[in-house]
Amino acid sequence: MTRIKLQSIAINNFKGIRFLKLNFEGKDSTIQGANGSGKTTIYKAYYWCLTGKTIEPNETVQTLDQDNEIVHKIETSVEMTLLIDDSYEVILKRTLTEKWKAKGMPNETFDGTEQKQFFNEIPFNKKEFEAKLNGICDLEKWILLSNINTFMQLKADDRRKMLISMAGEVNEQELMKPYPAIMKAINVEKKNIEELQKQVLSTKKRSNDELKTVPSQIDAQDRLKINEDFEAKKKEKGVIEQQIADIDRQLEGSNEELEAAKKHREEIQSITAKIAEAEKSWRINYDKEREEATKALSNAQSEYDSALKSKETIVEEQVKKATNIKSLEEEFDKKKEEWEKVNLTVYTAETLTACPVCGHVFTKEEKIAKGNAAIEHFNADKSEKLKKLLEEAGMIKQQITALTGSYNEGKQIILPQAETLLASKQTALDEKKKELEAIKAKKIEDDSNISKLKSELSTVENKVPSSTDNGDKQSLRDKKKELTETKDALTKILAGEETNRRIEEEKEKLNKRAEELAQIVADCDNTLYQIMEYKKSKISAIESKINGFFQIARWKFFKKNITDENYSEVCECLHNGVDYNSTNAADKINLGVDIVSSIGKAYGIEAPVWVDFRESVADLLKVDNQVISLEHVANATLTLNN
Template sequence: MRTIKLECLTLNNFKGIRYLTLDFTNAETWIYGENGTGKTTVCDAFSWLLFGKDSKGRSDSNFNIKTLDENGKPILKIEHYVSGLLSVDGKSVKLQRRYVEKWVKPRGTTEETLKNHQTEFYVNDVKLATKQEYDSTVASILPEDVSRMITNPFYFTSLNPEIQKSMLLDMAGDVTDEDVAGLKPEYVELLAQLSGKSLAQYSKEIASRKKAIKDELLVIPSNIETANRLKPEEEDWVALDDELAEKKERKAELEATLSDKSKLVEKEYERKNNIQKAIGEKRLSLTNRENKLRAEADKGRNEVSLKIRDLEYNLKLQEGNLERKRNEISSYDEKIQRMNTELDTLRGQYRKISQEQLTYPDGAFVCPTCHRQLEADDIAAKQHEMEANFNQNKSARLQANSAKGKGIKATLKETQTKRENALANVAELEAYIEQIKSEINKQKENMPESVDVRKLIESDADCIAIRNEIAELENQLSMEAKPVDTTDLKDGIKVLDSAISELVKRLAKREAIERAEKEIATLEERRIANNQALADLEKTEFVMIDFQKAKDNELMKRINGMFQIVSFSFVNEQLNGGEKLTCVCTIDGVPYPDLNDAKKLNAGLDIINAMCKVKGISAPIFIDNRERVNEIIPTISQIINLVVSHDKELTIKQ
């Protein structure tokens, strides 16, 4: 276990104490003084040295460190610091925290002004660069959260019960469900039901299922009442069945009689239908015979007409070909005329080029630099050069003219040949067209005389016979059979149908009653099943509560085994017989709030002893108002008692 003891504490201009040095023993130190002499300030100084806070947990920005004058104003330009010498497992560690004024001289002024304050940190007389380094050093000795628990006897009991319980569970170690399950068979069954869920999760699940069951149980009575209200009244079902059977039997008799009379009507309908079918077939035969006569009468004229149509079609086709050939010849004529014009132009250009003579421009034989006439030899050479260039250019132009003319002549000859061929085609087409026209006239002259088809049809023996047969059939169709009266039978059947329908409706109520009674029985079964399910769930809830209590009892054994005088309970019995989960500290069964000051202090010291053992660390405990308590329990920590006395100044006694 790490043991931390305070050997010496020095306060310089800290909260009204100008300078004070206190030496402490390893066991128990007593600090006496009147109220206001600085006993609590000593405790604040130690807390501020370590964590920059007073004993109430306030940071130095929320309480006044600096010493004040008689007017209540801070005394400036004096040192403010707390220095402490600690023994950590027998090794000395010196800590110092200084509250330093930062003075600056603004530009243009001669006097310094207080800008702000800053804190300086020292470990073993070595100044540290940052607060983080100092905090890290202190935390390695005594973490702040641990310090609150093991230096203040009243800290733990001031916490929320849930936090107390959580800290106690951490100290005692968890009790698993399996550790408790062996106590009762129903606990084993409960764990099997959890299926990996926690008790809290399973409790929520059961609560949800209970709510669903209760919600359903609430509506079942109203559903049963509704089913009873909507259930039809009972009737004499046997009498209704007999009456329905009698009505159906009577209807069957009437339908049989109606069927016999209806057969006569059907037979007459079938006779007329057959006659109409025969008339249709005869009329089709007559139409086919008339069409055949028309075809035979017009056969010769049709054949000639067909030949004439073929000849006229061919005539139009050849006339189209003739028109295209004539257009082709016109196109050739235009091309020939255009090429002759081009040849005439080329011939004129050739003659003009052939007649061209070389002329020398003015200044041709003058030096372009000095503007003097060239020498005779130079003139002759230049003339020779100009003549050669002129002749070469002239020759090239004549050759190009000649080549172009030859090309046009070749194209002209080819076009003239095509024109002659087209003229020959035109002559052939004109002769062929005349031949076709002659053949058309010949066919028209040989067209047979038309025959009077109407008279031919009227006199045809087959047509006359078919028309007579149609007339006979139409005469048979016009003959009407004696009508059959079925009105009374149909009216009787209609009355019976209405009566049968009403009986069926009344008998349908029997099924509605059966459905309603079945629904009511189902609802009753659901009510019984839900009540049983609700009882089972409530039983499971009881087992869960009992299981949790058993688990808490096991925890209580472990937790309370860590203390000498205090005990803890996680259950608080209510006036209504129920229980409320909480965390209550007691001594001899008396709850902590009801204890006297001495027992409250000793309870806190007992808790600190257990905390120190679990955390593996002890630190000085400051006990304020120690004069109220005669005796405290033994502790493993250093004790610093703050006692109210009549001493005008702080007095230390070992």
């Protein structure tokens, strides 16, 4: 735990304060005064001294006159004395001076301002000064934890990440036991929760999209069905065939005529049988081609989905590698700065003239010997530190080189290969779709062999064997021709029964596919539910750990949606069940004190806490931090009480 206490602050020509020095002595203190007396300005001076920045955008720190104009050619400075860990003091100072060209001359012109930073009276540039402050504790968190309002002004996601990081490790294996889908994904498939959720959502969307098309496909099949009473048509055809047979018997003549008529009928029957066989063969081949094309399309779709998933995985890995490279480069720069800092350290000789224990006065030779020993010890220690830092930096550099090589290989080789593969799978998928559509467009009437056989049948039927003609026979032939045409029309209608059979088979396949898709969606919903419940379980464990850090603040990280049964990630601060934004001013102040103090403990930082509007709360929450209150007292001059 790093403890920081403000001992004193000296302010010169800062905004409305010309000169002010306050001695806090590291104690809880209250700065009282009327509105406009400079209470808030003192906090702004503290903030500016640490960061060199203003709280409000476009705000100036220079002294202003009665007309709100900057008073030029005077130096602005803030100096603070801090007590660190109750053991040593640090003096921080920041100054701002104006730069003028041809200063003092009639043509002098203002050339901007310049800030300087001092650490224990030694000047440092901005980067070095920040490094010195970060050597005490993380400067960003130091600033964040100095103001009771700043944390709640962060974005909800940023607050959430910071709080969850406080919880440390949780036993995820124990938490995921009730959720088999999570166990399988993490332990067997080596996926993280985010990857699993992305995959399941993608599968669910694709399945839902396909499922939505099934009813329209079934409707399309229903519209193709032929609405006929096929049993009645079969009976009607049987009656007509019997009538034709009767006419044939009536038309029978001499043996020669009978033989010719018999051969004529046999030829017709032979061609009719060939047509039936050809139509049967056509339908078998059609069904086989369609089934194979459908299977090929399904395989092409699976290969495309696999290629797409592979590319997405490669892209995600590239992003992770780039992030790791950046993190390692930052770590390398830190090691480099640390090496340079150690390298610049020089030995400072101690001026001991006598032994601090026994009082023996050192001789000149003893002083030289002790000095040489101290120098040797200092140099050895410095060399060891430099060597260790160099080795650590070398290891980091090796990691950067290896990771950069892997990243470049992914960018220049692996990712282009994945994109090329995906493009080829897309082309193959499009081709399979076209092939299936082409097969579906085929019609039995367009088959050349069947058309040829039907034309041959028509020719044979029209070649009626000659016989002794008379009016009655001609009448019978005309009647037979009429009946034959009706029979042929019925035969065509009855062919629709086979069409309806294929339609019903297709509908059965579609209904079966719909059941499969519905089950996939249900499984996805179940997995998504497990993911949400697992997250809630994990967050509940985390919430319990996090809330243990705080005195009165309670945190909520999941909230049930109003529109559905799902939950959304939030970061809400509650006090006695009331949301932070809905609490009164006094509760907001105490919550703010609790938040910065408790977060500080979790991160090992105990920095001074500034509390504005102290007059709004009767009983301020007790914390270990030094609390500096800014309290409004009407018509009062600025005073410090500690």
